[in-house]
Amino acid sequence: MDKLVIGAASQVTEADLKSARLGSRFGRLDLQSQLALLAVESLGINFDLLPRERIAICLAASAGSLSTDVEYWKGRDAVGGPSPTLFAYTLPSAAIGEIAIRHRLTGPNLCFIGGSNEVLLEAADLIQRGEADSCVCVYCNVVTAGAAKIIQAPPTTNACALFLKRGGDGLRELREFDRDMKSLCALISQTKSAG
Amino acid sequence: MQISTHELKSNIIESLKLQDITPEQIDDDAPLFGTGLGLDSIDALELVVMLEKDYGIVIKDIEEGRPAFRSVNTLAEFIAAKRPQ
Numbered sequence: 001m002d003k004l005v006i007g008a009a010s011q012v013t014e015a016d017l018k019s020a021r022l023g024s025r026f027g028r029l030d031l032q033s034q035l036a037l038l039a040v041e042s043l044g045i046n047f048d049l050l051p052r053e054r055i056a057i058c059l060a061a062s063a064g065s066l067s068t069d070v071e072y073w074k075g076r077d078a079v080g081g082p083s084p085t086l087f088a089y090t091l092p093s094a095a096i097g098e099i100a101i102r103h104r105l106t107g108p109n110l111c112f113i114g115g116s117n118e119v120l121l122e123a124a125d126l127i128q129r130g131e132a133d134s135c136v137c138v139y140c141n142v143v144t145a146g147a148a149k150i151i152q153a154p155p156t157t158n159a160c161a162l163f164l165k166r167g168g169d170g171l172r173e174l175r176e177f178d179r180d181m182k183s184l185c186a187l188i189s190q191t192k193s194a195g
Numbered sequence: 196m197q198i199s200t201h202e203l204k205s206n207i208i209e210s211l212k213l214q215d216i217t218p219e220q221i222d223d224d225a226p227l228f229g230t231g232l233g234l235d236s237i238d239a240l241e242l243v244v245m246l247e248k249d250y251g252i253v254i255k256d257i258e259e260g261r262p263a264f265r266s267v268n269t270l271a272e273f274i275a276a277k278r279p280q
Contacts, residue, residue, distance in 0.1 A: 027212030080247035084240035085211075 004124055005170035007134070007163040009188040010042035014157040022102075030068040030089035031157060032061060032142045033098045039161035040099050040136055053106045056132035057096050058123040060112040060181070062141045063151060064092040070146035099136060107132045116141075116160075116181040123164050124174060134165035139181045160185035198250075198278075200271050207267070210245040211238055223267045231266075239264060252277045 012035055020026065020038050029037065036059065047055065068089045075082030088094065093111035100109065108131050112118045116139040123135035140159045148155040160182055164174060171188055178184055204218035207227075211234070225231035228239070243260060246252040252274065254260040263273030 021215070024213050024216050027214040078248070080244035084244065085237050088237055 001128060002166045004127060004174040005165055005168055006172055006174055006184075006188065007165050007168075007170040008043040008045055009160070009162045009171060009185045010039050010044075011160045011185050011189050012039045012042055012158065028085050029098060030065075030071070030086060030094065031144065032065065032068060032140050032159075033089060033095040035142060035157065035159035036095035036138050036140050036161075037098055037102060039138055039159040040103070043136075043161050043163050045136075045163050047103045047105065050134065052104050054133040055103075055105045056107040056123065056126050056135040057099055057105060057109040057138070058112075058119045058126070058135055059093070059096050059099075059110070059138040059140065060114060060116055060119045061092045061095070062114065062116075062139070063143050063147055063153070064113045065090050065094065066150065067142050067144040067147040068094075070144065070150070074146070095138065095140060099138070103136075105136065107135075116183075117179045119181050120162070120164070120174070120178060120184070127164065127166050134163065137162045137164055137181060139185075141182070162188075197275050198271050200267050203271050203274070204267055206245060206249050207242070210241055210249075221267060223271075225266060227264055227266060227270070242270075246274070250274050250277075251279045 016038060017034055022037060022041060026034065068086060072082050072086045072090050092113055096109045096111055099105065108126060110122055119137045119139055123137045126132050126135055138159060138161045141156050143151070143153050143156050145155045162181060162185055200223050201218050204221045208216055208218065221232060228234045242264060243254050246254060263270050
């Protein structure tokens with residue numbers, strides 16, 4: 001088994017989007033894709049230095065695309081109908097596409113609906129199987145007020161990202177019991193700010 | 196009835212959620228798609244929705260709107276010709 005290393009980690013919230021400058025087309029992305037893209041951008045990885053076809057993307061969305069689905073559905077009674085742009089984001093995996101396009105990553109990708117526990121396990125497995133040398137892992141926890149009513153969960157809008165790679169330098173080695181990506185990103189961010 | 200290209204450009208920016216772009220930065224004769232503003236096919240559908248919402252113009256066949264979507268000026272002319280009085 002190869003040693004897997006966490007190269008970088010980040011956490012973002014909806015409040016961080018106000019100061020985000022990710023190009024003129026960033027505004028048309030749905031909230032989940034914006035948060036995912038900003039979390040990946042905040043990793044500070046220079047993808048130019050890596051073979052892009054060997055970089056995987058694993059994304060988990062806590063509530064799938066429900067928040068965007070609700071937003072899209074709200075437009076059904078509007079003059080002209082719902083937004084065609086928003087329709088493109090009524091898929092939980094849409095954020096993966098945005099990340100891949102922005103950074104021109106062409107490796108394998110996986111999308112999960114639910115908690116943040118599967119992402120690291122699957123990303124590690126992808127690398128250990130030799131399908132990729134590294135993986136951009138993203139966890140999106142996007143439950144807007146409209147979606148919160150449906151699933152009876154508290155509203156929340158944040159995302160975290162982590163860059164996992166085979167060997168080399170990094171923040172720390174991935175340990176056997178590292179499972180919850182959200183907690184891991186929070187822990188690394190706390191350690192970084194304390195240091 | 197003529198419409199202001201400045202107002203039209205503001206509506207395009209709002210409808211397409213273009214960030215950090217002002218109406219002054221959009222050339223009235225520059226192509227909206229491909230080069231120029233660099234819009235794509237989903238933006239075209241969003242513009243169709245904008246025409247109905249903001250100007251009361253319904254485009255049933257996208258081919259009908261294709262020449263109108265060449266630039267801000269052609270779109271303004273199209274709206275002026277088709278807008279319900």
